[in-house]
Amino acid sequence: MRKVDPEKHAARRQVIVDAAIACFARKGFHGTSTAEICAEAGMSPGNLFHYFPTKHAIITAIVEEERQETAEFFRELHESPDLFAALLGFMDVVLGLAADPVYSSLALEIAAEAMRDEHIGELVAANDAELRAALSALIKAASGRGQIDAAIDPEAGARWIAAIIDGIFGRIAVDPGFKPDQERPMMHLLLTRFLCPKP
Amino acid sequence: MRKVDPEKHAARRQVIVDAAIACFARKGFHGTSTAEICAEAGMSPGNLFHYFPTKHAIITAIVEEERQETAEFFRELHESPDLFAALLGFMDVVLGLAADPVYSSLALEIAAEAMRDEHIGELVAANDAELRAALSALIKAASGRGQIDAAIDPEAGARWIAAIIDGIFGRIAVDPGFKPDQERPMMHLLLTRFLCPKP
DNA sequence: TATTTATTCGAGTAGTCAATCTAATAATTT
DNA sequence: AAATTATTAGATTGACTACTCGAATAAATA
Structure with missing residues (x-):
């Protein structure tokens, strides 16, 4: 056989x-x-x-692929000596992905589909929970080293960083003046002011 | 006749x-x-x-309706004595809209469609430009009164506030733990730290 | 009241959809 | 080589699509 x-x-x-x-x-x-x-x-x-x-199974496979890619990225991230820089570095990567119109379109399409299809919604929610858990762990560790304001609850902070990530892809869709590679300084300013301890 | x-x-x-x-x-x-x-x-x-x-014309009408609604909202906003509070108030309204699943779904759907359909894309981009112009004007005026850090370029600042708005709708789609009415304090903290002058 | 025309209906059209079926071929194992 | 089965093609299916058509009704003007 x-x-x-x-x-x-x-x-x-x-x-x-x-x-x-x-x-x-x-x-x-x-x-x-x-x-x-x-x-x-x-x-x-x-x-x-x-x-x-089914066609639906193809969509499922795409969401699963996405999950593995982000998980793999975070696996390397935790040994960095400067955890806040690591976070900024991750966000730079996101900004880079957003510059790819294929990736951006897909991200928006998946978010929209998550609201319509229960099954896809669950998968996407699981992916997002994983992302937030990784961000949260990063914030917590950085907080312990005094790099991030202890007043920021790690989970809540991760939630709003995730929102900013979503927002970046949203910008790509509706704002032709949003050029990812030019927006890095402003993004860093936003994140630094949000997260860093006050002097 | x-x-x-x-x-x-x-x-x-x-x-x-x-x-x-x-x-x-x-x-x-x-x-x-x-x-x-x-x-x-x-x-x-x-x-x-x-x-x-055509069906497409119905979609167009929906986008146009959206435009009128946001424009109307901003028309009332500019006479407020405390402009920063007005901005926070507007963002509270956004958070309220995000709590409505119909509104959120539609917002995501429109963003996704904007990337596929050129005509819808142009309409949505025009809407977004209008929103950013209103936000930018608000920031500029508040900056003049010392309520917002003069180091923030109004247009760039408006762009990232718009990103945060997009991000809020993104959260609704993928994060069931994101409860708009509980996220107000953290959103205020994020905006305040981002925009306010350093003491 | 007579006429005009906006509004409404719902069957019908040509074509597209995801998915299936049959059958042929290619690769691997015994 | 023979047997087995994975892989491939492409015609086919029946349900569904956006949209049209012709006719009937309702309202408003002259």
Whole structure:
């Protein structure tokens, strides 16, 4: 008999996911047909539905991919000697991602879909909880070293930093004058004033 | 002959717009069919398309309605003696709107659609420019009275306040622990530290 | 009252949708 | 080589789409 090669299988799925990301960023989840994804991936619908049972499952896979990427990023972050600089560095990365229109479109699309589809909503909420937990841990540690004002509750602070992240993607959508690479100083000012201990 | 009564005509359009808002908030622009809007509005498709030439035109009308509402709100704001308090007050209103899931869903949906549809994108960008101009004027005036740090460029400051507004709606979508009415103090702290002059 | 025209209805149109089915091919194991 | 099964294609399905059409009704003017 023949067995499924997990690596090839995963690689083929990735082709579909990447094609879907490109399409979804352009036209949204409900604006793109499975036929379009097939064309972008260079395969037949029969084949596409061999790897994913439904269109919805493709969306799910994209959200899961997002989760792994952010988790991986935070894994490296905690050993930094200057934790506040690490936080600013992370936010710089976010600003960099926002400069990519594909990433931004997708982020907004996922947020909008989270409000409509219960299942996607749960996945996205879990992702967000993970992000906030990492931010919160970072703030707590920095607070212990006197780098962040102890008056800021780590969880509440993380919540508003997450809001600022969301806001950055929102700017991309509606404000053509918002150029991520030029906004770094103002973002640093905002974060520093919000978080740093008063002299 | 008989002439079209503009008031009745407008009222009838409003029925459709309201129905569409309810549907769009639930399932998104591309997730709701015109038949669903008809059902929600209690009318036939023939009738609905008598008032709007396309589904797209209904979306346009919603964005326009949004514009008028924010413009109206700012018209009252400028005579306040305490301009910084006026700004905080406006942000409290935003937080109140965010507590309404219909309004939040729609805000996210519109932002996502702005990235896909060029026409909607332009309308939304114009709305946003108007909002930022109002915020910027407020900051400038408050800066003149010494209520806001003169080091903050009004336009840049307005841009990041707009980002925080976007972020609030983002939180609603992905963070079930974000309760608008409990987040007021932290939002005030964030804005105060960001904007107020150092002692 | 007669005429004009705005408003309303709902069946109908051409086309698109996600997903399925059948069948052929390719790769792996025995 | 034979058997098994993963992979692929592409035509097909029936439900659904935005929107139109022709006809009927209702209201307002002359």
